[in-house]
Ligand SMILES: [Zn+2]
């Protein structure tokens with residue numbers, strides 16, 4: 034097995050009735066990763082080294098702040114900031130001592146690239162990607178093994194377009210060539226059926242705002258605009 038199977042969360046997700054069960058699982062994965070880095074791991078020397086070297090993206094530093102664990106985040110910042118200052122000290126010094134003109138341009142460019150490489154990568158994003166890989170692998174694997182799962186997926190609301198892409202790509206690792214082709218076709222069919230549903234709901238929403246339709250029922254389309262965005266780009270976790 035190339036990836037550890039995550040049978041229970043994937044089965045629960047497929048049966049949940051969500052517009053994208055992988056988005057829901059990613060929301061959970063993000064919460065777990067944020068609480069992991071603010072939990073007892075903050076005292077673990079190996080984790081501290083990883084945090085100091087790699088750190089977090091802007092969105093996940095914001096999540097760490099919002100999580101309300103000031104002591105844990107202060108410990109992270111204490112050493113992460115020290116490491117950042119050490120990495121940026123050379124480029125900063127070069128700016129101060131550069132002659133006006135091309136030397137200064139070069140020194141500023143060095144600072145920009147040092148900062149860019151410092152901000153690259155994120156431990157929370159990495160942990161989430163690891164989980165997404167396992168969930169996508171499990172979905173394709175179960176589809177190949179289990180008729181009940183195949184039916185449950187076909188009757189679900191499917192996934193958002195970015196997670197459709199993730200499933201199509203990962204299926205190469207979980208299924209042989211002919212099963213993969215069938216899986217990909219089934220996913221496209223599932224997605225098109227659900228996009229037809231969303232498109233009809235959005236269309237009715239636009240019609241409902243016309244004065245002649247004011248007394249007609251919403252038919253459950255009050256939130257069609259939100260579901261359409263969710264389906265197109267995935268769930269916003271901020
Ligand atoms: Zn999604």
Ligand SMILES: [Zn+2]
Pocket residue numbers: 089090091092093155156157158159
């Ligand atoms: Zn991140």
